[in-house]
Amino acid sequence: MNAQHRAEPESVRDREIRAEQSHLDRVYRRLEEKIHEAEFLMDDAAKRGQVGTPGALAERDAQVFRAGIHLNRLNSEFEDFLFGRIDLLEGKTGERGPDGAYTSVEPADGAVREAADDGATDDGATDDGAAGDGAAGGGDGAAGTVKIADIAETLHIGRLGVLDADYTPLVIDWRAPAAAPFYRATPVAPGRVVRRRVIRSKGRRVHSVEDDLLRPEITARLDGEALAVVGDGALMAALGQARGHTMRDIVASIQAEQDEVIRAPAASVTEVEGGPGTGKTAVALHRAAYLLYQDRRRYAGGILIVSPTPLLVSYTEGVLPSLGEEGQVAIRALGSLAEETAGATATTYDEQRVARVKGSARMVKVLRKAARGALDLGLRAPVPERLRVVAFGARVELDATELAAVRGQVLGGTAPVNLMRPRARKLLLDAVWDKSGARRRHDDPELAAEVRAGFDEDITGEDDFTAFLDAWWPEVTPRQVLGAMADEGRLARWARRVLRPAEVRTLARALAARLTPLGEGELSVHDIALLDELRTLLGAPARPRKREVDPLDQLTGLEELTTAADRDAGARRERAWGYQGGGGGAQERTEYAHVIVDEAQDLTPMQWRMVARRGRHATWTIVGDPAQSSWTDPDESAAARDEALGKRPRRRFELTVNYRNPAELAVLADRVLALAMPGTAPPRAVRSTGVEPGFSVAGDDLGASVRDAAARLLDEVEGTVGVVVAMARRQEAREWLAGLGERVVALGSLEAKGLEYDASLVVSPAQIADESPAGLRTLYVALTRATQRLEVLSTAADLPDETAAPDLLRAD
Numbered sequence: 001m002n003a004q005h006r007a008e009p010e011s012v013r014d015r016e017i018r019a020e021q022s023h024l025d026r027v028y029r030r031l032e033e034k035i036h037e038a039e040f041l042m043d044d045a046a047k048r049g050q051v052g053t054p055g056a057l058a059e060r061d062a063q064v065f066r067a068g069i070h071l072n073r074l075n076s077e078f079e080d081f082l083f084g085r086i087d088l089l090e091g092k093t094g095e096r097g098p099d100g101a102y103t104s105v106e107p108a109d110g111a112v113r114e115a116a117d118d119g120a121t122d123d124g125a126t127d128d129g130a131a132g133d134g135a136a137g138g139g140d141g142a143a144g145t146v147k148i149a150d151i152a153e154t155l156h157i158g159r160l161g162v163l164d165a166d167y168t169p170l171v172i173d174w175r176a177p178a179a180a181p182f183y184r185a186t187p188v189a190p191g192r193v194v195r196r197r198v199i200r201s202k203g204r205r206v207h208s209v210e211d212d213l214l215r216p217e218i219t220a221r222l223d224g225e226a227l228a229v230v231g232d233g234a235l236m237a238a239l240g241q242a243r244g245h246t247m248r249d250i251v252a253s254i255q256a257e258q259d260e261v262i263r264a265p266a267a268s269v270t271e272v273e274g275g276p277g278t279g280k281t282a283v284a285l286h287r288a289a290y291l292l293y294q295d296r297r298r299y300a301g302g303i304l305i306v307s308p309t310p311l312l313v314s315y316t317e318g319v320l321p322s323l324g325e326e327g328q329v330a331i332r333a334l335g336s337l338a339e340e341t342a343g344a345t346a347t348t349y350d351e352q353r354v355a356r357v358k359g360s361a362r363m364v365k366v367l368r369k370a371a372r373g374a375l376d377l378g379l380r381a382p383v384p385e386r387l388r389v390v391a392f393g394a395r396v397e398l399d400a401t402e403l404a405a406v407r408g409q410v411l412g413g414t415a416p417v418n419l420m421r422p423r424a425r426k427l428l429l430d431a432v433w434d435k436s437g438a439r440r441r442h443d444d445p446e447l448a449a450e451v452r453a454g455f456d457e458d459i460t461g462e463d464d465f466t467a468f469l470d471a472w473w474p475e476v477t478p479r480q481v482l483g484a485m486a487d488e489g490r491l492a493r494w495a496r497r498v499l500r501p502a503e504v505r506t507l508a509r510a511l512a513a514r515l516t517p518l519g520e521g522e523l524s525v526h527d528i529a530l531l532d533e534l535r536t537l538l539g540a541p542a543r544p545r546k547r548e549v550d551p552l553d554q555l556t557g558l559e560e561l562t563t564a565a566d567r568d569a570g571a572r573r574e575r576a577w578g579y580q581g582g583g584g585g586a587q588e589r590t591e592y593a594h595v596i597v598d599e600a601q602d603l604t605p606m607q608w609r610m611v612a613r614r615g616r617h618a619t620w621t622i623v624g625d626p627a628q629s630s631w632t633d634p635d636e637s638a639a640a641r642d643e644a645l646g647k648r649p650r651r652r653f654e655l656t657v658n659y660r661n662p663a664e665l666a667v668l669a670d671r672v673l674a675l676a677m678p679g680t681a682p683p684r685a686v687r688s689t690g691v692e693p694g695f696s697v698a699g700d701d702l703g704a705s706v707r708d709a710a711a712r713l714l715d716e717v718e719g720t721v722g723v724v725v726a727m728a729r730r731q732e733a734r735e736w737l738a739g740l741g742e743r744v745v746a747l748g749s750l751e752a753k754g755l756e757y758d759a760s761l762v763v764s765p766a767q768i769a770d771e772s773p774a775g776l777r778t779l780y781v782a783l784t785r786a787t788q789r790l791e792v793l794s795t796a797a798d799l800p801d802e803t804a805a806p807d808l809l810r811a812d
């Protein structure tokens with residue numbers, strides 16, 4: 001920007017804020033008009049009673065009602081309903097899209113002109129030296145000439161679209177095609193965008209504006225005045241803000257490479273890789289909102305986001321409501337994906353060596369045997385050794401060998417075990433029929449069939465037979481099978497040639513430590529995938545299917561309002577069904593139209609199978625970072641992922657910029673990355689704070705040292721502090737921090753996944769790294785959580801040098 005174009009800072013900034021305020025006022029006036037229209041319609045409908053069909057009137061009432069709710073939300077919930085603006089050059093074609101905006105991306109040939117620089121190209125704005133504020137233009141063209149252009153179109157971008165009475169767009173929905181240049185334009189490829197502005201408002205009041213100038217070489221004019229430029233850009237302002245315990249949406253500052261992922265076509269599989277802090281989780285959430293906008297009919301209520309931990313679920317679940325999509329997306333932790341079967345959400349973690357066995361794809365074979373073997377265990381009642389019935393006045397008996405033959409015949413089928421019960425009943429009756437000699441007595445097939453029908457009725461009518469069947473082919477539950485696997489000898493039989501003896505022992509002991517022989521007790525996160533597999537092997541109880549309602553089928557004249565109002569209706573409906581993220585209701589949906597997997601690198605093979613069952617006909621978005629994987633056998637996991645996705649084509653994206661960690665902290669993490677995944681390129685950190693990470697060595701009382709260090713960090717930052725310890729220490733750590741307040745939390749290293757804090761304290765890197773074969777990758781996660789400050793506390797095991805830097809993090 002040219003110095004001589006600078007304006008008096010207050011006046012430029014204030015003038016621009018005033019201009020945006022008047023636009024926002026206009027938007028709210030328009031919304032109020034719509035609500036008055038809605039109220040009038042409601043009144044009118046009530047007065048006129050029988051005009052139109054009753055159904056149409058009821059529908060109109062419903063829409064009017066929804067419009068009312070919508071305005072309430074606009075007033076109360078959205079902090080920055082209107083958050084962006086782009087000023088555009090004239091486009092190549094004169095075509096307009098459905099939202100009233102011109103569609104062309106490239107400027108018209110004559111949009112930028114060359115003119116003699118006679119000093120009259122600016123409005124006499126004066127240079128006052130204020131950083132960042134001023135007017136655009138005055139380029140670096142040849143001496144004596146400047147490039148000038150007129151702004152042909154100004155678009156305001158917001159959370160929802162609003163059209164004026166004459167159908168000119170007052171606000172464009174951030175997901176509409178016309179809003180894409182707001183996110184995509186860069187100084188290298190600006191397209192038609194001259195200035196991008198982020199507007200910050202609260203309620204109905206505009207507080208500030210931040211501009212990025214994308215074509216600084218042009219002297220641009222808007223309504224005959226030089227285009228003003230305020231601030232140093234919105235991204236840095238957003239990144240520097242203190243963090244709370246919940247994630248914010250990034251709708252005002254989505255970057256171009258992120259936007260490409262968000263707007264990628266829904267079809268098949270979209271895979272996104274990127275290092276820590278590159279916005280993978282943010283992008284995944286915004287993509288869900290985008291898909292809903294694109295195809296509400298298909299996706300309303302039908303998007304599942306799978307998250308590794310309940311902590312990450314509660315951290316992220318506010319983002320979609322802030323984007324106006326409350327209740328349309330189910331966000332579930334891996335431990336609560338099978339709530340119906342498990343009866344609860346699992347939050348307990350197994351030791352790594354136990355998790356490795358439970359998560360392995362080899363468990364499928366073990367579970368298959370266990371599901372069938374459990375029939376023989378007499379879980380509810382002893383398994384009868386003989387069947388005695390009275391047929392044609394005589395006693396008929398099947399002995400143990402004959403019963404075993406029937407059982408073998410039934411199990412020859414592939415149906416789930418519980419669903420084989422009717423077949424078991426049928427083959428038992430066949431066996432009794434044969435044994436009774438009746439088959440030989442009736443040559444005439446028609447007569448034989450009739451006699452047989454009567455025979456079946458007689459036998460199955462006997463209480464004894466029903467009692468026998470209940471005991472001999474009991475309905476087995478997934479929990480019972482899991483409980484049965486806690487017996488080491490039995491498990492060894494079921495796992496023969498699949499698990500090693502040491503693995504059998506590890507698994508049996510871990511199960512026995514928590515579960516009764518009937519499977520009652522607390523489940524671990526990894527047990528959930530086993531239960532889900534068992535439910536498939538045993539057979540799921542029949543459930544009613546949900547009928548989808550498409551809100552957009554009901555549109556009439558309230559087009560730009562009903563979209564969000566319908567979301568409200570949808571949210572209420574979803575709540576009634578118990579779909580709302582995090583919690584979970586009895587009517588859990590089991591198949592989704594789109595499945596988004598966050599932190600995909602961490603799914604075990606068994607978890608991939610569990611997730612795949614929920615997206616058999618779905619399209620997918622998968623985000624992750626192999627360098628942060630805590631799973632020990634990446635190849636096995638990759639194979640399970642390939643199996644889950646089948647032959648669907650894959651579209652791959654990479655995110656390369658780290659928006660979370662300042663460069664000073666990223667350098668340290670990159671050293672661990674080089675050890676954990678040699679050759680992997682780290683993401684580029686965009687910020688620098690000038691504050692280096694701190695190192696210290698714990699005294700004899702580790703707890704006191706942790707507490708002191710955490711207290712220091714609490715003084716240094718405004719927002720949150722995360723203290724990351726090895727999993728084995730997480731309970732202790734909570735006690736160490738007791739009483740320090742809500743801004744600080746203690747986390748086991750695996751729980752830190754995806755979260756972020758203003759400051760983080762990493763306790764004993766060596767202990768974290770030694771906890772599992774994937775420990776270095778887990779340490780990499782721990783070191784990449786902070787947005788401002790990072791402190792590393794070493795113990796003797798860390799071999800700290802004289803600067804207190806632990807061996808693992810030294811530069812050499």
Ligand SMILES: Nc1ncnc2c1ncn2[C@@H]1O[C@H](COP(=O)(O)OP(=O)(O)OP(=O)(O)O)[C@@H](O)[C@H]1O
Binds near residue numbers: 250253280754
């Ligand atoms: N375009 C953006 N504008 C503003 N903030 C952003 C942007 N992109 C990412 N961020 C912020 O950067 C931080 C990291 O984002 P996010 O948690 O989505 O990264 P991630 O790739 O999922 O990280 P990890 O791999 O560590 O889980 C968040 O605070 C997010 O809001």
